[in-house]
Amino acid sequence: MPQKEKHQAKKSRANMSIGTLAKTAGAKVQTIRYYEEIGIMPRPDRTHSNRRTYTQEAVKRLRFIRHARELGFSIPAIRAMIELQSLSGGPCARVDEIAGQQLDVVRAKITRLKALENELTRMLNCCDGSDIATCRVIEVLSDHSLCESEHGSPENINMVSEKTLFPRN
Amino acid sequence: MPQKEKHQAKKSRANMSIGTLAKTAGAKVQTIRYYEEIGIMPRPDRTHSNRRTYTQEAVKRLRFIRHARELGFSIPAIRAMIELQSLSGGPCARVDEIAGQQLDVVRAKITRLKALENELTRMLNCCDGSDIATCRVIEVLSDHSLCESEHGSPENINMVSEKTLFPRN
DNA sequence: TCTACAATGTACAGCGACTGTAGAAGCAAG
DNA sequence: CTTGCTTCTACAGTCGCTGTACATTGTAGA
Structure with missing residues (x-):
């Protein structure tokens, strides 16, 4: 278990590390970086020491992606659905x-x-x-x-x- | 359609080219070369101009592999079954x-x-x-x-x- | 015989969706 | 300060082919 993350996990408003995001949303750290690379996870802010920090928004997004993948959706299909979500208000x-x-x-x-x-x-x-x-x-x-x-x-x-x-x- | 192959296809005893084998057994030429590379198809004899020539044995072997693949068997599983076949006489x-x-x-x-x-x-x-x-x-x-x-x-x-x-x- | 074109040869890159590794750097606890 | 975890980047490997580039060989028709 990560030690410093226990601290961060308590205050749920605070940004979290990539490891905490991985555990929270059920993905591997490398997978998250891969999703960022291919553009289906947004580039997160970084700390002064260049580490990624994620918000609750990122947790939601990653859970959406992982669940869709578990249901067999391809990455292009997921990308399309994400784009459609951003056009909020339109028909689904x-x-x-x-x-x-x-x-x-x-x-x-x-x-x-x-x-x-x-x-x-x-x-x-x-x-x-x-x-x-x-x-x-x-x-x-x-x-x-x-x-x-x-x-x-x-x-x-x-x-x-x-x-x-x-x-x- | 290959032209010279029509000739060869008639005398079924003769060795055949990789293209004829591919059509006969239902595989792509590259796939056959790939199977040879990974060792589940034996290295065939070559003509004086370095072209592969296959026998009826090769047709049988390739059909076996393709059918097993169609039924979802992995290459290692197929490799194992081929090895078992070579120990003919034993229990299956x-x-x-x-x-x-x-x-x-x-x-x-x-x-x-x-x-x-x-x-x-x-x-x-x-x-x-x-x-x-x-x-x-x-x-x-x-x-x-x-x-x-x-x-x-x-x-x-x-x-x-x-x-x-x-x-x- | 010349000319096209098909087939074959080798070698290597690419697919999809990650996963694993190497090596360096950072960070917190004891 | 050391130990041990986590993170960083960059890149190779997975599986079973498939596609590409480029050179060579074979064959059919003119």
């Missing part, structure tokens, strides 16, 4: 749209993974566990045509990417 | 174990993604689409405690990694 239809796209992606992944589950289950059930030479698992893996159902590739089960949300061509 | 319990672990991973991912789906659905249903200031989506994203159920982080929905299958510490 675009935010809904981004969240809706994320939901579609999640559902597609579930479908894909269920196909994989079936395939793996079937493969394992067929193997009698006796000999490599007659192993159904290896056989099925060697020959896609033995698959009962179509399964996609895992490249497409990754989290929604910039290309998905913001196609360029 | 270890192959089953690797496939079983993969199944566990897939099932865990499905569980996680269903939680995300619920969360996103609930979030979207709560938003009346009127104003950013009162947007439930942004609110929920800003405050994890508003979530009904626990959801993990998407980092853990990635494909089974070397660390998962072969932990080192």
Whole structure:
């Protein structure tokens, strides 16, 4: 545990160090610096000795980012939502749209993974566990045509990417 | 389409070029070279002009690798299965174990993604689409405690990694 | 034979979203 | 003052490819 931070943590109005922010919002110190570098966390003030000091605003922002990441939103999607928030007062239809796209992606992944589950289950059930030479698992893996159902590739089960949300061509 | 390959494709006994192998087994040329580099595809013979020539054995091996990848197996897991295959005659319990672990991973991912789906659905249903200031989506994203159920982080929905299958510490 | 163009070769950079490391400096407690 | 933590910058590594640059080789058509 950090020692000097206990002191600062008590007076919640005071600015906090990057380590305290990390613990408070549930991120690693390097991740926070990375978010600053890519511009989704604002550049904080610095102490006389060049250390970052954060306010409660930063805690809110970082919690928003981390939670969205946990729900699978990509950094570009999060960046877009942050920009929309800053235009306060407007309608949130675009935010809904981004969240809706994320939901579609999640559902597609579930479908894909269920196909994989079936395939793996079937493969394992067929193997009698006796000999490599007659192993159904290896056989099925060697020959896609033995698959009962179509399964996609895992490249497409990754989290929604910039290309998905913001196609360029 | 490659022109000279049509010729070679007819006599299926003959060795084939990397491009023909790529089309036959469903991989990109660079991917094959990458697999050779990391040692899961054997180094093929070369022509007098230094070009790789592949046999039917290579087609089988590459199909095995691609199919396993499509089912979400990691490269280390595939490497392990290939090594086990070379010890032909032995029992295939270890192959089953690797496939079983993969199944566990897939099932865990499905569980996680269903939680995300619920969360996103609930979030979207709560938003009346009127104003950013009162947007439930942004609110929920800003405050994890508003979530009904626990959801993990998407980092853990990635494909089974070397660390998962072969932990080192 | 000449000319195009496709395919292949090597080597290396880039993707996404971080994570880890090295080495220096600062800060507080004992 | 020393010890031990934290922070700083800068950069390399993760995973499984994919794309690029540039040189060379092979082949088909004129």
